[in-house]
Amino acid sequence: MGSRGVVDRQTVTAIFDALDAAADRLVGLDFDALTTPEWLVLLGRCEKVRRRLPVAEHQLINNLARQASAEELGGKLSHAIADWALTSRTEASRRSNAAADLGPRRALTGEPIAPVLAGAAAAQCDGTIGAEHIAVIRRFCRQLPGWVDQATRERAEAQLARQGGQVRPEQLSGLAATIADRLNPDGTYRDEDRARRRALMLGSQQADGMSELRARITPSCAPPWKPCWPSWPPRACATPNPKPPVWTAVPVRPPSTPTPAQRPNALMTGCWPGCAPCWRPESWVSTTAYPRRSSCRPRWPNWKPLPDRDSPAAAPCCR
Template identity: 40%
Template structure:
């Protein structure tokens, strides 16, 4: 069941404990439970729940120790979040959540060797005992985060101890009710004490796209942002302004009365269209400068067939999907860069003359890779660097398009030549994914060092997983003949 049996531990007690748990879990997983009474089934579930609750408490200290002793040479990743993602096969969000929890709930060691108790010492104890689960812990952490800064340290510690004690007896929803009432006692007026309390609440969240390509989101605006939005909405969210249903939408001038009268949009829809117009105007202004060697712009890729039929969906440099008809309408605002790029007349092969990939090469990589090529990484092309995937620059690699690939800021430093580094290779023409980048994990991640490829930005591959012919896949040297791709670089709206 576990790979720990293949590892020799320096602490035999730890090795014996892991072996005992591994054996016990194997027996449980293979045991029939038909002969148990319902009372016995409940007892088994209760025992298992206690184990589930205890395990994160043990993990918090291990995660803190990984952070404190990073750089010891046994693992390559200096960033603990990255190490957890690769070693445990968990999402970046989950890895970040575990690291943050470990800082509050795990035992730490100072540089002088002194042991430091967790910040939430009582909550951590309840979790280690198996009395408090993840939902209990979440209630307590949220309660403490929402307390005003004016609440003194002693009062916070007393409140944490009270809630941790209740977590041993109450369900999470009951604990939440108790925490809400305790918050009223500590902050009866519900007021914020200072500017920092307001500032830490500001947020903007754009959720994932739904099947209809629409994205839900939420935000908490500070007073300054609200003041700016009020001014924008006063101008651009009036009835008859920025109405996409008008053949020639009114933008700069006041709308004619008839135009305003036939505007059937709700207030929320008008404000949505006002924000869209503001973003388009800002991109068109050129005041945003450059990002990773390209003007701050919207980059959209589509197949040549989709362009010709005006159907299907295109992909942005941020990884979102745009219906082809919308992409073509967006392109009407572009004064520049509506073109089909190929490898003729464009400096895609730079040899050793330049270390960093050019803007032209980045445009090609937006289509070839879609985003970071590290296995499972969801970072889109907008957030990636160009990486020498075939041979590192320091080892004599050349800055040619068939040797470059996308790697995000977090995963780019993981690539290297050492045994604890990830190695990258470019697939040859006979590979099922020619021209794509494989990442080979170090032995502490996978002793077999099986090459991995990122299908995240090519989700159709999750469904097919079949070997494709050269005719169906792009070659290692990009060209319209091989790819049939068009690029829209929408820079001037």
């Protein structure tokens, strides 16, 4: 990375003014007189400049995170970044997290410390890797198991940073997967690895009052929730029906919940489990015209033949 020295306010302001002036001259150029190879070369130079600009942002964001108070920022750091840069809070949070990994750090006593991802930070400063390459490297380091020592992590991260300047992000992702398999050939199947990845996230409430719930649960937590989701019948037998299907003009009454994703919610919030046996065969998930075997029935504990929708035996909400 380039040398960093203490500069005064006038120098910083002059450098940013020169950058703005250079950008004004650049956007006013006309490139019609150039050739195809020259256009491609200039595109590469534009990409290199674009990759190097976040290096200054990392230091600014880290200074704010280390020294600015919530009263000065008017709230959280990501919110202040979003308000001043006029970006979304999601993008501001992404920049804050990237600065924590790629920006310079300070010890408690004030000494400068290398970034968490030193190899990726140096490559970004040189303009050889971009945001997509860095996302691959950060994901690789995050998914490594906890027993991998720090020296091995640093060597692997430095190797990915060097290779990132020669390949595209999707190619770097394949290389990262290869290195991860060599470092951890048994996979992340231990309880400690699962504990690191488990999560429960509740999204913000939407305009219609609904919220999105996403979760990654452990094997011991999954069984109690499985009864809440109906087990649909297996795929029909592989022998096609020798008789062609007969179409009638009688319309079939559509199910009350049209998609499989909505049915567990309807069952749990409504008459679960009393209405479970009352789902008619036409509401099952089926994309074939093959006949259904007699064993292909819903796997409910107390399953009985389906009553007619208008029969008194049917649940009130299914009529």
